[in-house]
Amino acid sequence: MSLMERGLIPPAAQLTLEPSPVRQQLLQLHNPQDKTKSPLLADRDSKPGSPTRATSSEMRRYFSNSRLTSAASINQPKTPVSMKTYEIPLQPMPPPTTPASGDLKLSSHRFAIQHGRVRDSHPEFLAFKQHYCLSWGSIVTTIRHLEKLLCIYSVPIAFIHGDKLADLAIEFELERAPSIDDLLTVIVNREDVESIIVKPGRKFLGPDGKVVAATCIQSVWRRYVDRKKYLEYRRLKWAAGVIAISWIMHIKMAKVRKQLHQTRLDELEAFRRRSKKLAKSWDRISYNRRVVIHIPSLGLSQNIRDSIHNFGIRQNTQMGRLCDLHDPNIDVIFVSPVPLSDETYQYYSKLLGLKSAISSGKVEDQQDVTERYKIIVPEAIKSFPTHRMCLSTILKYSPIALQRIKRLIVGREAYIVTGVPHKDDLSVADALEVPILAPEPDIAHLYSTKSGSKRIFASANVALPYGEYDIYSLAQLHECLAQLVTENLDVKRWLFKLDNEFDGRGIAICDVTQYLPCYSWALKESHRYGEKWSKKWAQEAAYLKILGEIPSVLTTYAQPVNTKLYPNWTKYIQAFLSQGGVIEACPPSSSITTLSADLLIEPSGNIKILTIGDQIHAESPFSCWGMSIPQSSIEPTVINDACFNIAEACRTRGIVGYLTVDFVTFIDSKMEQQLWALDISLNYSDTLSIYQLLLYTTNGKLDTENHIFNVTLPLQDNKKIKPKKRSNSEEDDPNTSRYAVMSTRLLHTNLAVVHYSVFFQMCRAHGIGFDIKEKQGTAFTLIDSFSRERLGMITIGDNLQGALAMFARNLSVIHQEISAPNMQGETNFKGAIEDIEGILGTTIQNAQDQLPSDS
Known part of the structure; x- marks a missing residue:
């Protein structure tokens, strides 16, 4: 290619060389069959001082031997070139053929590099140099790279493919230096050379092997030292980053804790301020229209909540709070800890609509009271399905439910009645801007402990175990x-x-x-x-x-x-x-009766006894499963005095709201009846919630002085009695006293297969129902809307034996109807029936013992 074709001279340039460097001459063509010398070699031989060249007969002899050797080596495995091979004297290449042969480029331009130096005086190299004279500069650079490579690795001899070398030189002419792999592509005996290069330590056998080895050792050591320093620096930098992030997080967390602590203090201060305001206006509020927000939250510690199975259902055992509607001045907002089904909503709508019918004794007098109560389910229940948070915490994170409650109470007197107090009760009260009828959470938890209750009992001067x-x-x-x-x-x-x-x-x-x-x-x-x-x-x-x-x-x-x-x-x-x-x-007696009393310390300081009843046990003798109201185990004045003393001790400690006190009574070795105070719980109890259902269904009232529960029968019953002539009016007057047996903890896993509609049909078929005229019978509270394994039940009779027998009969009937011999299910019905039968036996024996004394 000319200089213009190669792009070295622009086409527009007009250059003339005088005289012209190119001389035209006729070239003599020879017959390819004739073994003649190459014209270039001939010219070179004719020059004076040129080296002696081997004769054509010697060259033919060498190449004939080399062909035999290469043919014999085809079937042999290739091995590195031995030292003997390197010692063979270099023989001249055969003369090139004419271009007519078509193999001029492939058969020529091969030369050798021996011991890291090119044989630049051999005719093959000179022919190669002459052929690529126009691009010789880049080729020389590439040859120097080859010499350096072969010298470093002490390769005895390498045969170079000149044409590939020229192509490689053009490729890397203006770019980076060729790599070892690139250089190996131009070596004819590549496999032999490559096998030498890859030997470990080969590069240290060259002329400067010791220097290279020392340099390598120094570089490796420096790299080791530098890498060690770098790794230590990176470790320290990582540690510094961790420390910095931890410190930043600590500062932020401390700031958040400080903010939360301040928020808690603000909420507590607001709680105290509203409590004082509630105490001043309680006498007015308690006799006027008001809204009671019932939040049946169990603000227990986290480890206790985690150990309670079906914690949401456990909180929902106080559905009886809806029956606060028996007071015409009260409207109820009930916050449910679990979603409720349509059947549950319909049941409570019908149950609460019986208020007028219960008062008049006529079934047709039912009315809709849905405007007086609302059941609200916080939306955060779905967001925290497994966290077992108390209801107050869930409501705190339910802005939609809070906004709805706020709209319902706007412009009206309202207060919150919670369950076991929790700090999040204060947050909810602060969001709704209403007071709480309960003590401070810390005070409630302190005196609800077993040791805290002992302090209160000791200050109240009541008998203790x-x-x-x-x-x-x-x-x-x-x-x-x-x-x-x-x-x-x-x-x-x-x-x-x-x-x-x-x-x-x-x-x-x-x-x-x-x-x-x-x-x-x-x-x-x-x-x-x-x-x-x-x-x-x-x-x-x-x-x-x-x-x-x-x-x-x-x-x-x-x-x-x-x-x-x-x-x-x-x-x-x-x-x-x-x-x-x-x-x-433990009381040293074989006959022990446990009692519970629910009290209310009003914000104004008044103390009221709400319920006093005898406990019924089913799952454990130390756990209250149910209650019979009113109590009939001890003289009313004895337990009343103890209740008032304990409530007064609580009031002096700043405790307001609802509390439950547990007692135990027994006959000691001196045949004297003893009453010990056992425990105190500063919260709204399950017994008190279902007691509201008793008040609602009977329209009755507990005489706390004599422990008699009286009801008012419909007027038409009294009219029927009037015309009769009677000599003793006391004997003919109807019995208005009632006894109730109640429990919120009925459990039977087979109830899950029975829908509520079928369940109530089954109860009607067996005569389980409520007589609104006589104010006697059975009523239920639905607790678990979806699995339906738990119920609350109350039976009302005109005497204790009748109420107990009715309760036991109901349990037996329900168990027989929903159970099969091969599917008994998990239930606490049997334990309750056994305890009730024991109580019945005791009451019958006591009645028989009283007959001789009365006579």
């Missing part, structure tokens, strides 16, 4: 128990109660004296000392001996009541020591 409270170490537990056993050797069973548990879940029992080896000896010692046994010096020897035996007795024989939560004593004692607890004596 023998025991100790505020126990937080194992040594203190052993010492206190040993002292209690020593002082009260007649007490056989001792109870251990966790401070923060509720509903009898955190109780363990131990019959200490039965398994105490030194009990007989201690009993003899107490008899020996007689009245002096109460002195510490008389008890010291027995105390030390009992203290040494107590640990092994507890470890071996103490048993938690709720084995699902606390499988063994070890697990129980860990929980006991982590939160504290109390030791209590």
Whole structure:
């Protein structure tokens, strides 16, 4: 290609060379069959001082041998070139053929690089140089790269394909230097050379091998040192980043905590301010139209909430709060912790519509009261399906529900009645700008603990079980128990109660004296000392001996009541020591009755007894499953005095709102009836909620002085009695006293297969219903709308035996109707029936004992 064709001279340039460097000459063409010399070689031989060239016969002999050698090596595996091969004297290449052969370019322009140097004096190289004289500059650069490569790796000899070298030189003429792979492409014996290059340490055998090795060692060491420093720098930088992010997050979290703490303080201050305002205006509010916002929230600690199965359903056991409508001045907003079905809405609409019919005794007098009550389900229930938050927390994160409640109470007197108080109650009250009829959450939690209730009972001067409270170490537990056993050797069973548990879940029992080896000896010692046994010096020897035996007795024989939560004593004692607890004596009697009283401390300071009843047990003797109202186990004045004393002690501590007090009564060894205060809960109870249903369905009232529940019968019944002539009006007057047996914890898994409509048809078929004229019968509260496994039920009769028998019969009928021999299901009906039968037996025996005394 000319200079213009190669783009080195622009086409528009007009250049002339004088004289012209190109001379035209006739070229003689030879017959390809004739073995003649190449014209270039001939010209070179004719020049004076040119090197001696091998004859044509020698060249033919060499190439004939080389062809035989290459043909024989085709079938042999290729191996690196041996040293003997490198020592073969270089023979001249055969003369090039004419262009007519078509193989001039492929058969020529091959030269050798031996020991890192090109044989630049050999005719093959000179012919190659002559052929590519116009681009020789870039070719020389590429040859230097090849020489350097072969010298570094000490390659004895390499045969170079000149034409490929020229192409490679043009490709890398103005670009980067060619790589080793690029250079290997121009080597004819590439495999031999490559096998030498890839040998480890080969590059250190060259002329400057020691220098290269030293350089390599230095570079590797520097890289190691630098990389080590870099990794350390990167680690320190990462650590600094983590520290910086942690510090930033700490600052932000501290700021958020400070803001939340301030928000809590502001909410508490607003709560106190509204409580004072409520206390001043309570007398006016309690006798006028008002809205009661019922939030049946269980603000228990998170670990307790996590351990309660179906926590939402457990909160919804107080659906009876809707029956606050029995007071014509009250409108109810009920916040439901679970979604409700249409059947549930229809049931409560019909139930609450019976108010006028109950008052008149006529079924046709029903009316719609849906304007007086609203059931609101917070929308955040769907957002937190598994978090087991209390209802107040869920309502706090439900702005739509809060806005709806706010619209319903705008311009009206309203207050909140919560369940177990929680700090989020204050947030809800602050959002709605209404007061709460409850104590401060911290105060409620403090005095709702077992140790806190003991403080209130002690200040109220009421009888307590023998025991100790505020126990937080194992040594203190052993010492206190040993002292209690020593002082009260007649007490056989001792109870251990966790401070923060509720509903009898955190109780363990131990019959200490039965398994105490030194009990007989201690009993003899107490008899020996007689009245002096109460002195510490008389008890010291027995105390030390009992203290040494107590640990092994507890470890071996103490048993938690709720084995699902606390499988063994070890697990129980860990929980006991982590939160504290109390030791209590179990009443030393075979006949024990537990009572519960619901009280109200009004914001104005007035104290009211709302309900007092006897407990019914089903799942555990330490858990209240149901109640019979009114109580018939002790003289009313005795328990009333205890209730007022306890309520007064609570009031002096700033406690307002609803509270429940548990008592136990028994006949001691001196045949005297004792009443012990056991526990206090500063919240709205399940019993009080279903008691509202009793008030609603009977339009009655509890006489708290005599513990008689009286109802007002319809006027038409009195008119029918008037015309009759009677000698003794007292005998002919209708019985207006009623007894009720109630429970919100009916559980039967087979109820899930029966829809409510079918369930009520089944009840009608078996005569389970309510007589609005006689104010007797059965009523239900629907708690679980979708799985339908839980119910609330109340039975009302004109005497206690009739109400108990009706309740037991209803349970038996329902169980038989929904159960099959192969599908009994999980239920607490059987335990309740057994306890009710025991109560019935006791009441019948008591009635028989009273007959001789009356006569």
